[in-house]
Amino acid sequence: MAVFVLDKQKRPLMPCTEKRARLLLERGRAVVVRLAPFTIRLKDRIGGAVQPLRLKLDPGSRVTGLALVRESEICDPDTGVVERLEHGLWFGELAHRGQAIREALETRRHYRRARRARKTRYRAPRFLNRTRRAGWLPPSLQHRLDTTLNWVQRLRRLAPITALSQELVRFDTQALQNPEISGVEYQRGELAGYEVREYLLEKWHRTCAYCGATNVPLEIEHIVPRSNGGSDRVSNLTLACRDCNQRKGHRPIEDFLQRQPALLHKIQAQAKAPLKDAAAVNATRWALLNALKTTGLPVETGSGGRTKFNRTRLNLPKTHALDAACVGAVDQVRDWNRPVLSIRATGRGVYSRTRTFNNGFPRGYLMRQKRVHGFQTGDWVRAEVPKGKKAGVHVGRVAVRQTGSFNIQAQAGTVQGISYRHCRLLQRADGYGYSFQLKPEMEAARRAA
Structure with missing residues (x-):
């Protein structure tokens, strides 16, 4: 992974390789600024070609x-x-x-809602005078x-x-609904097939619309056959396995599913409906x-x-x-x-200083301060335990306790009961947790195995 580089005035330069960053650090020409993403700052350079x-x-x-x-x-x-x-x-x-x-x-x-439903003093309801700003999410x-x-x-x-x-x-829904639109580059190339297929796979949940088969090769099927005037719009397309596609042929869907009226109504309704959560995502x-x-x-x-x-x-x-x-x-x-x-x-944590039961009543109390012996939950630390059952080096995100016995969430798992005396701070908490994944082909091989 490339290493980010800053000049003496903390302005960004071109990222360098890990080997070059290691040499700069060994020769004292750079210092470490952040560990994730790994960033160094040069001591003897201002500006440069980018x-x-x-x-x-x-x-x-x-x-x-x-x-x-x-x-x-x-x-x-x-x-x-x-x-x-x-x-x-x-x-x-x-x-x-x-x-x-x-x-x-x-x-x-x-x-x-529970507070308002209790038999306590009467609280008059607020008027519906609260408005949302433009562009609210x-x-x-x-x-x-x-x-x-x-x-x-x-x-x-x-x-x-x-x-x-x-x-x-x-998906470009306008081009999918109007495949005759002019001036769209991928409507005349190979991309048209990928756009339509991916849209249909998401919309019909990668199953055959007629028999519900999964994990089988699926084909694009016209609800209203093209021989009967059907179009290529996605509202007229569905997915079917080869057997169902062959059995339906050029027959109208009403004739093909005349003994299954419930399935017929479901397919016709789903064909006109857009993808779920499309409005929120868009x-x-x-x-x-x-x-x-x-x-x-x-x-x-x-x-x-x-x-x-x-x-x-x-x-x-x-x-x-x-x-x-x-x-x-x-x-x-x-x-x-x-x-x-x-x-x-x-x-970055919560404001509540207590936990609750299922009915909402308080159960125990949390610490009033965030830092314990200079550490706070979310810090990236390195713990070197010299002996005992947990002997070794543990690097990860720390969860502090008032007793000074911390938990470290390492990449291999959570290690509990590490004393603060063995911990060394690597990076302060910034609201994010970091870990490194394997290379894509190694990760794909691991998942396949």
Whole structure:
């Protein structure tokens, strides 16, 4: 993984290799600024030549892929076509905590309802005079927007980023509903098949609409046959296994399912309905696009169908980080086989100083201070235990206790009962937990095994 480099005045320079960073640190020419992402600062250099870098984003409901690439252009000597070449420098996967925020708000709502339902003093209801500002998003969705923008700004402070790329929409629904639209490039190329197939796989849950078969090859099937005037719009398409597709043939669906009226009604209703959660996801991505435009950098957008087309054409493994590298116009991707920094949003704790039973009454009390012996929950520490059952070196996120016996959440698992005397601070808590994933082909092999 590339190492981020800052000059003497903390301005970003071009990332360097791990070997070069190790030599700079050994010779005393640089100091470590951060461990995740690993960043060094030069002591004897101000400014320097930089190359164009692009930060690419693949927003997701739970994980957002991040890819920092260096762009260049190469000319094919045979055809004379100029291709866009990308060199992968740094990859990350940002895991959001939107579900945890939603559950916390749900718990708070139950507490408030319980307080109002008790036989205590009367509390008059508030008037419905509360309004929401323009562009308001639910807290769980606003969290995804804020954390993504936070990491965009962080990486801009660590690397000379000159452009941004974002997967704006999962599918170009306008072009799918109107395949005759002119001026759309991928409607005349290979991408049209990937866009339509991926949309149908998501919409029909990768099952046969007629028999419910899964884990079998599926074919695109016209609900109203083309011989009877059916169109190629996605509202007239579904998925079927080969046997069902052959048995239906050119018959109308009403004739084919005349003995199954419930299934007929379900298919007709689902064909007209859009994808679930499409409104929420699209609202977040459009808000992210508008926020990225305020950075002043050029922003490139692409659809999810094109991302999958690029990844399949380049024969890359399926990961969130590599999906981000395949966003937009991509001809070749090199140096993609790098470790991935897993970033998990953990928050900065809670304000409540007690835990509760299921009925909402308090159960025990928490510490009144955050730091214990100079450490606080979320710090990245290194514990060297000389002897005992837990002897060894443990590196990870610490959870403090008032007694001074801490828990360390290492990559191999949680180690309990580590004394603060054996801990050394590596990086202060910043609301995120960090770990390194295996290389994509090693991770794919492990999952297959």
